[in-house]
Amino acid sequence: MSQIPHTSAERPVPTSADVARLAGVSRATVSYVLNGTSAVRISEATRIRVREAADELGYIPHAAARSLRSGSSRMVLLPASPVPVGPLYSRFFNEFQWALRRFDYTVVQYGSLGLSPDEAARAWAELRPVAVVGLGGPQLTAAGIQLLRRSGVKAVITLGPEPVAGAHALAMDHRQVGLCAGAHLLERGRRRIGVVVPREPGLEMFSQPRLAGVRAAVEGSGATVEPLALSYDEESAAALAERWPALGLDAVFAYNDEYAMLLMRALQDRGIDIPGECAVMGADDLLLGRLLRPRLSTVQLDMATGQQLAELVERVVRDPGGEPERHDMMAARAIPRESTQPGRRAPAHT
Amino acid sequence: MSQIPHTSAERPVPTSADVARLAGVSRATVSYVLNGTSAVRISEATRIRVREAADELGYIPHAAARSLRSGSSRMVLLPASPVPVGPLYSRFFNEFQWALRRFDYTVVQYGSLGLSPDEAARAWAELRPVAVVGLGGPQLTAAGIQLLRRSGVKAVITLGPEPVAGAHALAMDHRQVGLCAGAHLLERGRRRIGVVVPREPGLEMFSQPRLAGVRAAVEGSGATVEPLALSYDEESAAALAERWPALGLDAVFAYNDEYAMLLMRALQDRGIDIPGECAVMGADDLLLGRLLRPRLSTVQLDMATGQQLAELVERVVRDPGGEPERHDMMAARAIPRESTQPGRRAPAHT
């Protein structure tokens, strides 16, 4: 009864039936025109009428209805990372999404913070994506992968360092990072190497392989490796610096450039000379490493390109039957700078 | 004909009809049991039979079918940011998603890199989300918002500094940041203030209001404000430092802590004393600012909590008719450290 002025907010959302009615054709014809179905020939006049009707109504197809009917969603689901990703990952993800869109996929990130792996997998499966691409480890377990496959997901691809049963893997082997760092420090004559392992949850997936890499690098050299837990705050760094003399280390690989900066500052504040008394090495080659004094030696990563990964997705979706493939797609190399230089004191500040 | 051994990969995805068949009941009963419909009483025996059948088949409901039938998706869509977000935003987003899930929403991020605003809005609308929450500005335009509303989106909420027509706004007014910084620098006796404006695209939305805030702060004080374009790389910073003497500035507000670190290093390398000759101020209160020498003064932001935003979403979805609300939800305050201290030289390095 009461006429609501609501700026027409109550107007129902137009469907293809509305378009058909306005254009004076059937819904089938609307579908043909709007999807450019080549198997059927429609007169130019009708095409135009349909298009105009769709425009006038502001018609937008309903993805759920379409995928229900067609049986496939062309949706690629990426479990969103709960930890802030660095510029490296960010660039990779952007590339990846862009490449997937060229293959006509819809890319969607689904955050599952606070969900158990099983709950998360269930939630993802409800969306019936055609592919799931995520970090392995706690996020994407073997059980979760099985569940996804049962609910019609054609391609499950993990990016983690460890391949997971049942999924294709784009193995970004972070041991390479540790190997590089370890080899570089050995070469510089360091013998007692500390390795920072962040206390922050969710990072074990990267930190453990990096630690293992350092261990592998020093294997048989007589050098020793000492894991050092560190939280990303000043107190933790200060406490570690306090213990430093007792540890008797002459080098430290600090997980990444940010932890390296944190620890290096704490060590310098305790009067420990870098690199004279202790070499410090980071990873990820962030800009900040070049801004520090001494300049921070680091490990640079070449990650897989998003394009490559998108091609893998497309291939696996097309042929879901194949055996899980495993691709190694990470190269690492040491970038020596001042913080690991042998036999000299840090340059004085200007 | 040909029996395919494919590890049962070809097995069709179970539907509620399969569950019904296995449990020996109708699909209606399955729906009642699995959704815990309270209006209908089902005997305990059947409930158990249905649950067991569902478990055995690994049945997972089809979200698209459900939302098609029910007419609403309970999906909240967040346009994903193409630029890597800092720890501040990351924490906020996590909180927000968590809170939304408590309201039984499904949160999905949709990246639209390389899509025009109109194309992006169309792509979002196809998913028929119940709400869209995004940064305003180039991402979410007035036209896009209208399109979304027409396709049934109940709540469109922008987070940007500027409210956009037709959307509710949780205005995070970044002018506050500039105001704080400007006021702090004035109070410290600085008169010629440079303001770094990042050249990186996508940041104007924040950098322009921050600049405007500084301008507002110095209004009438006789102090001057000089915008300084800067890219996030060493060359750009070195070039700016080169021009520094000619600029004759005695303070600079560097957009955020990272740009501040970049510029401060370049200035120090040119032999310019911080804060003696020039005060440097950052924003976002990152850990790295405390690790620099001199320690970096900064502006700390209190962003809206995710809980608050989730409540706004829920409220607007429940009552979509209301006038667009505008909430101001950002407070900022200066955190003075060494890099803006008056009348003294930087402390010597140990």
Added chain:
DNA sequence: TTGAAAGCGATACCAA
């Protein structure tokens, strides 16, 4: 307490 059946929106086969 349970089942039959309508229908959400879009697509594609078969007829006309």
Added chain:
DNA sequence: TTGGTATCGCTTTCAA
């Protein structure tokens, strides 16, 4: 060249 219609998986009203 175009239209009628069955169908995808699920919810929900109405009957039994």
